[in-house]
Amino acid sequence: MQRDSAAEPVAGTWVTVHRVARDSAGPLDSTRTDAGGAYVLRYRPFGSDDAIYFVSTRYGGVAYFTSPLREPVVKGESAEISVFDTTSKPVPMTVRGRHLIVSAPDARGARDVIEVYEISNDSSVTLLDREDAPRGTWSVPLPAGARDFRVREGEVPADALLLAGSRAVLHMPFAPGLKQIAFSYSLAPERFPLTVASERNTSVFEVLVEDPHATVQGPRMAAVDPVLVEGRSFRRFLGQDVPAGARIVVDAPAPQPPWTRWIVPALLALLGLAMVSALAMSRRRPALASRAPTPIAPEPVVDTDAAHLAQRIASLDDAFEREAAPSVEAREAYERTRATLKSELSDALARVGASH
Numbered sequence: 001m002q003r004d005s006a007a008e009p010v011a012g013t014w015v016t017v018h019r020v021a022r023d024s025a026g027p028l029d030s031t032r033t034d035a036g037g038a039y040v041l042r043y044r045p046f047g048s049d050d051a052i053y054f055v056s057t058r059y060g061g062v063a064y065f066t067s068p069l070r071e072p073v074v075k076g077e078s079a080e081i082s083v084f085d086t087t088s089k090p091v092p093m094t095v096r097g098r099h100l101i102v103s104a105p106d107a108r109g110a111r112d113v114i115e116v117y118e119i120s121n122d123s124s125v126t127l128l129d130r131e132d133a134p135r136g137t138w139s140v141p142l143p144a145g146a147r148d149f150r151v152r153e154g155e156v157p158a159d160a161l162l163l164a165g166s167r168a169v170l171h172m173p174f175a176p177g178l179k180q181i182a183f184s185y186s187l188a189p190e191r192f193p194l195t196v197a198s199e200r201n202t203s204v205f206e207v208l209v210e211d212p213h214a215t216v217q218g219p220r221m222a223a224v225d226p227v228l229v230e231g232r233s234f235r236r237f238l239g240q241d242v243p244a245g246a247r248i249v250v251d252a253p254a255p256q257p258p259w260t261r262w263i264v265p266a267l268l269a270l271l272g273l274a275m276v277s278a279l280a281m282s283r284r285r286p287a288l289a290s291r292a293p294t295p296i297a298p299e300p301v302v303d304t305d306a307a308h309l310a311q312r313i314a315s316l317d318d319a320f321e322r323e324a325a326p327s328v329e330a331r332e333a334y335e336r337t338r339a340t341l342k343s344e345l346s347d348a349l350a351r352v353g354a355s356h
Contacts, residue, residue, distance in 0.1 A: 009037035010083065013057055016318075017041045020310035021051035022346045026317065028053075050349040052310045056318065059083035062126055062173045063315045068307050084126045084175055091123035093138065095202040096178065101234075102194075102252060104210040109189035111252065114152060115140075116182045119174075127174040137174040138181070139167045143194060146185040154182035157312050159337075193251040198242050205239040211252040218248035306348035313341050 016030040028043045053069045097118035151158040160172040216237035320334045
């Protein structure tokens with residue numbers, strides 16, 4: 001195991017292999033890293049074919065995970081976990097991408113809005129969430145009148161992104177590299193034209209509006225070719241290197257037939273996630289070196305939602321196991337949360353199965 005900031009081996013740290021599936025979930029085996037930060041784990045796969053296997057570790061009080069292990073022999077980058085020192089002081093954060101998707105109006109004239117951010121912690125340390133920090137590790141304002149706030153598919157759990165007054169606030173450790181954060185809300189017709197502010201410099205600012213007469217105005221914003229998503233046409237506007245303080249005005253006056261079905265995965269695919277993956281890989285540095293193969297069964301392709309839910313269950317179990325004497329209330333809260341996550345994971349795995 002290695003600290004990413006200094007590439008120093010971290011010896012004697014526990015790593016644990018987990019299995020999460022619809023039939024059961026839990027740790028399978030653990031071992032300690034050796035003097036060079038390497039580890040070896042062997043186990044026998046069992047149960048349903050939808051099972052997800054991954055390895056976790058805890059460093060500086062923060063849990064870190066591998067990606068889902070997909071091959072019969074996993075080593076090298078696929079078996080690595082990047083770990084970092086921590087800080088509670090501000091670190092440089094960059095908005096690599098911001099995407100604003102505005103639907104056609106419903107029967108009442110209200111429009112649904114999805115916002116997707118690609119946020120990069122450009123430091124070499126994990127930013128911790130302080131109890132006395134009202135804006136968490138990251139936050140962003142919502143437009144006046146936003147209602148029905150909801151966390152969407154992304155890289156943060158729903159219970160970590162909260163609505164606090166007029167801001168969406170992230171309460172979780174933020175490790176170096178990129179995170180994709182997505183949420184939605186609805187706006188009444190009188191809230192248009194909609195003005196959104198850019199609090200930070202934004203590398204790529206994209207606006208999609210399901211309205212042939214929509215206009216978007218703001219610094220460095222320009223109309224580009226429309227796009228189709230699930231058979232629906234969106235006007236598309238794109239800005240490069242939009243400066244902090246910029247005001248983007250979205251006007252969508254023309255009525256359209258009601259839109260009642262968001263297909264979020266298709267939208268997210270449209271938003272250039274290949275760029276996110278490339279950026280993430282460019283910031284990735286080796287942490288845990290697997291010294292020997294880790295035999296597992298071949299895995300089906302696991303969608304991002306299922307993988308994140310599996311990691312959240314493992315992290316929840318890990319945190320609860322560290323409680324020396326949990327209260328009855330704490331145990332009940334743990335069991336309720338775990339049951340909810342497991343139900344969500346079952347649904348996510350069912351979607352994966354239905355797609356194959």
